[in-house]
Amino acid sequence: MLNKRTLWRGAAAAAGALMITFAALSASDTLDDWDAVKAPPKPEIKAVTLEASTTALLILDMSKDGACRTRPRCLATIPNVKRLHDAASAAGAMLWYSIGEKSAPEDMIGPGFAPRDGEWAHQGGPDKFLGSNLEEKLKARGIKTVVVCGTSFQGVGVGTGTEAAQRGYKVIVPIDCLSSEDTYMEQYSAWHFFKGGPAVVTRNSTLTRSGMVKFS
16 A cells, blocks of 8 residues: 555655646746847858759749849849859859849849840749749750759748759859848848758758859
C-alpha cells in the first residue's frame, strides 16, 4: 500500500511540474518577446561567376505604373539593375521582365533596359511563375540559374525567388537590386534566402551585390 501511495505521489508531483513547465512556456508569445530579440549577424554575400548561356536575369515590376516610381529605395536600385542588365545582355544571358498592366515594354522606370519582343509579360502578384510564360521561356533556353531583381523584395523577390528554388533553379539574389518600402522588409527578405526560409530555398540561393556578379 505504501509503495502505491509513493508512486501516486511521485506521479502527481511529476504532473504538477510538467504543468508548471507548460505554463511557463505559454506565458509569452512572439509579440511579448518582440523588443527583446536581437537581430542575427549580417548574412554572408558572395561573388559569383555565372554561365551566361544557362542564366536568366529577371527584372520584376520596375515599369512606370508600378510602385518603384514612388518608392525611394527602389529608385536607388536603378543604376545597379542597369549594371546587371548591361552585363547580362552583353554576355548573351536570357532577360525576362514582368511589367504592369498599364505599361508597355518601353515604359521601364530606368532608361536603357527596356525589354524586347518575347522578353516580357503583364504579370501581377508576387510569384511570376503563376499565369505567365516564365517557366516555358526558362525551359526553352535550358536555364539553370536565375538572378532576381525588382520591387518589392518581400513580394516579387521572395515570391519568385522561392518558387524558382523549389522548381530546382539556382537563385542569385543581388541585395542592391531588390527594394522594399523600408529597410526592415529588405533585411527580413535577405534573411529568408540566407537562413530563414525552407531548406530547399536556402540551399539553392546565394546573396550577392550587383558589382560582385560576372558572366562567363
